[in-house]
Amino acid sequence: MANDGEGVIAIKEARLMRVIEALSYASIEDYDSCLNLLRSLGTTDEFAELETAFTIFIEELAEAKRQLREALLSTEVANRELAAKLATIEMQQAAIRDLSTPIIEVWSGVLCLPVVGIVDSQRSADMTETLLETIIAKQARTAIVDITGIDVMDTKTADHFIKMAKAVRLLGADCIISGINPGIAQTLTHIGVDLTGIRTLRSLRDALQVHLRETEQLHPTRRLEAGH
Amino acid sequence: MGTLIQQHEPGAATSASAEPAEPGLGTATAATHRVFAVDGWNDVAIARHQARRLAREHGTSPRRAGEVAIVVSELASNIVKYGVRGEITLHVATTAAGGVALTVVARDVGPPIHDVATALRDGYDDRGPLDAAALARRGGLGTGLGAVMRLADSVEVRQEPGGKQIIATLARTDQRA
Numbered sequence: 001m002a003n004d005g006e007g008v009i010a011i012k013e014a015r016l017m018r019v020i021e022a023l024s025y026a027s028i029e030d031y032d033s034c035l036n037l038l039r040s041l042g043t044t045d046e047f048a049e050l051e052t053a054f055t056i057f058i059e060e061l062a063e064a065k066r067q068l069r070e071a072l073l074s075t076e077v078a079n080r081e082l083a084a085k086l087a088t089i090e091m092q093q094a095a096i097r098d099l100s101t102p103i104i105e106v107w108s109g110v111l112c113l114p115v116v117g118i119v120d121s122q123r124s125a126d127m128t129e130t131l132l133e134t135i136i137a138k139q140a141r142t143a144i145v146d147i148t149g150i151d152v153m154d155t156k157t158a159d160h161f162i163k164m165a166k167a168v169r170l171l172g173a174d175c176i177i178s179g180i181n182p183g184i185a186q187t188l189t190h191i192g193v194d195l196t197g198i199r200t201l202r203s204l205r206d207a208l209q210v211h212l213r214e215t216e217q218l219h220p221t222r223r224l225e226a227g228h
Numbered sequence: 229m230g231t232l233i234q235q236h237e238p239g240a241a242t243s244a245s246a247e248p249a250e251p252g253l254g255t256a257t258a259a260t261h262r263v264f265a266v267d268g269w270n271d272v273a274i275a276r277h278q279a280r281r282l283a284r285e286h287g288t289s290p291r292r293a294g295e296v297a298i299v300v301s302e303l304a305s306n307i308v309k310y311g312v313r314g315e316i317t318l319h320v321a322t323t324a325a326g327g328v329a330l331t332v333v334a335r336d337v338g339p340p341i342h343d344v345a346t347a348l349r350d351g352y353d354d355r356g357p358l359d360a361a362a363l364a365r366r367g368g369l370g371t372g373l374g375a376v377m378r379l380a381d382s383v384e385v386r387q388e389p390g391g392k393q394i395i396a397t398l399a400r401t402d403q404r405a
Contacts (some may be wrong), residue, residue: 004404018334067398070371098338111395113285118277118280118297118298119293119298120298120301121305121368121369122368122372123301124369125367125368126367150294150355151293152289152291152294152298153295153298154298154374154375154379155375155378156350156369156371157369160369160371183291225378
């Protein structure tokens with residue numbers, strides 16, 4: 001372990017083996033064992049400088065690895081949270097889609113579609129499709145479309161609502177439109193839609209009463225059946 | 229029925245035409261605006277509801293708020309259907325006369341409207357009539373732009389490099405309910 005002046009350093013084999021052992025620990029990312037070995041080397045000579053530098057490198061590498069692991073972990077947690085949020089949003093979207101066309105079977109064979117909020121051309125088309133499908137699926141005899149909750153409608157959309165009522169009749173069911181407000185009444189007469197064959201009533205309550213009265217007259221027992 | 233203004237600006241920078249023309253009635257004394265990014269049907273619903281709320285907060289009648297909501301909804305739907313992605317900006321200004329002027333600017337990065345006059349017709353897109361199969365595929369009634377024309381006082385279509393803008397203004401005196 002002496003410097004002979006010719007640039008040759010002699011060290012004990014055991015010391016070199018310890019460094020090699022430390023290096024092998026580092027290669028399998030066991031930095032604690034590696035650093036324990038390196039720090040237990042007490043000698044101070046020129047080879048020790050190399051050992052110290054190696055120790056610093058390993059310490060820095062260990063710290064960098066630790067930070068990387070932490071970052072990966074927090075990213076993973078964030079990703080999981082994001083996935084959970086996206087799933088929630090998807091569920092809410094499905095719920096909102098259902099709510100925008102809530103078709104309720106208020107009585108046996110009587111469907112009610114309360115239309116609330118803003119009805120644009122897209123929503124109007126979606127409603128027609130859903131209502132017609134539900135009439136077939138539930139074998140409904142009457143569909144009541146209640147539009148009390150609408151402030152304003154484009155003329156073409158209003159026209160489409162009337163067409164929807166006519167399509168319901170084609171499927172062999174009656175369609176009653178209830179809750180037409182003065183603004184929409186003006187819109188409908190302004191565009192001159194043909195309202196023949198379309199039954200319009202002031203409120204959902206009137207529409208239900210009319211339906212019940214008529215089915216009772218036609219089938220006096222049905223009311224009892226239906227009311228079970 | 230609104231008047232239609234068409235502008236083709238092949239060389240104009242997008243930012244140069246970013247601001248809509250001042251709404252026609254009176255000088256604006258207070259103005260605010262909200263921007264809604266549109267990249268899917270969810271955004272259409274959000275823009276529609278927020279537009280109505282904003283209009284009501286500025287004292288418009290329920291009817292007028294409903295009209296602007298339909299205009300926003302139709303233009304936002306068109307962005308999803310044809311415009312790839314874009315944004316809706318709703319400008320609200322109080323006019324000197326005490327009314328509320330609403331301007332809807334729909335901007336997207338999609339292809340230009342091939343033929344505006346045709347696109348405005350009910351049951352047509354920008355290339356011609358929509359048949360039943362086409363309607364079933366794209367949804368809706370094919371009456372969206374027509375509705376915008378009917379509800380707004382003026383509609384301006386600006387075709388620009390890399391996208392387009394449709395500016396609809398509702399500025400006539402609001403019949404307050």
